[in-house]
Amino acid sequence: MTGARLLGSGSALPKRVLTNADLAAQIDTSDEWIVERTGIRQRYIAGDDETTSTLAIAAARAAIDDAGIDASSIDLIILATATPDNTFPATATKVQHALGCNGGVAFDVAAVCSGFLYALATADSLLKTGMGTRALVIGAETFSRILDWEDRTTCVLFGDGAGAIVLEASDTGAAGDNDGPGILASRLHADGGQHDLLYVDGGPSTTQTVGHLRMKGREVFRHAVVNLASVLGEVIEEAGISVEDIDWVVPHQANARILDATARKLGIPREKVIITVDQHANTSAASVPLAFDVARRDGRIKSGDLVMFEAMGGGFTWGASLMRI
Structure with missing residues (x-):
């Protein structure tokens, strides 16, 4: 396959x-x-x-x-x-x-x-x-x-x-087959040097506790916009498409300002961005599939649509994936 x-x-x-x-x-x-x-x-x-x-x-x-x-x-x-x-x-x-x-x-x-x-x-x-x-x-x-x-x-x-x-x-969605359903391209990255900007201050091997989330919001915002725009560009290039070909962007629902800034940087109209952060807040790893399911069930995302997923999180880790539904 x-x-x-x-x-x-x-x-x-x-x-x-x-x-x-x-x-x-x-x-x-x-x-x-x-x-x-x-x-x-x-x-x-x-x-x-x-x-x-x-x-x-x-x-x-x-x-x-x-x-x-x-x-x-x-x-x-x-x-x-x-x-x-x-x-x-x-x-x-x-x-x-x-x-x-x-x-x-x-x-x-x-x-x-x-x-x-x-x-x-x-x-x-x-x-x-x-x-x-x-x-x-x-x-x-x-x-x-x-x-x-x-x-x-x-x-x-x-x-x-x-x-x-x-x-x-x-057997569809292979490289070069952008019309068939499937995952057309993905790119993942990590930068452990940014650990202290977003982390949990506990763990079994260090404090033997669960710990609490700690974040330096302004620095995370700046890295998020740059990293997400960059990885989206990589996936677009790998798939051999243009920004205009994308029907929907389903981003990690971290912050409405990050969503807007990333979309502007890439020239993606806001009406093509699925936004659920107002109702669900940031649900971390759940946010992308949760937003995707909401948009499929309300009829916005349909069979045949070209959908871009993207996210960035602690680590830092970030990535994007392009899928034909």
């Missing part, structure tokens, strides 16, 4: 909605302050009975139903998350067992907000080499569990959720 085509998508959100007004009652902030700086109006927060695995399983089942297949036909599961249920085993194995497709490949990918892009490229590569025939690629997070709820500069930015897609090995 030479490619991987999309069969279906799904998503899941926790039951609890936390609005900006709710946050303003807990910390020194306001709806106006948050909206002006981020575009976020609300986010979903996992309850005691909701975990990364429960959200991932719900999103996976929705994607499988959308694909119209039996879960037992899935032989590859890759789950992107920075908030696994346990240090080990991989949360993907919990998803595998819940779906009843034990015996295939199942593992987690840790690339924070770029995790889904890393997982997508990995699944595409494994399907091409025959390591599987159908893959479930998931981004799922409960970032609320690693937030410092007294730090108004970070706790207002994030939420919980999950998104998933089902891919199938295919």
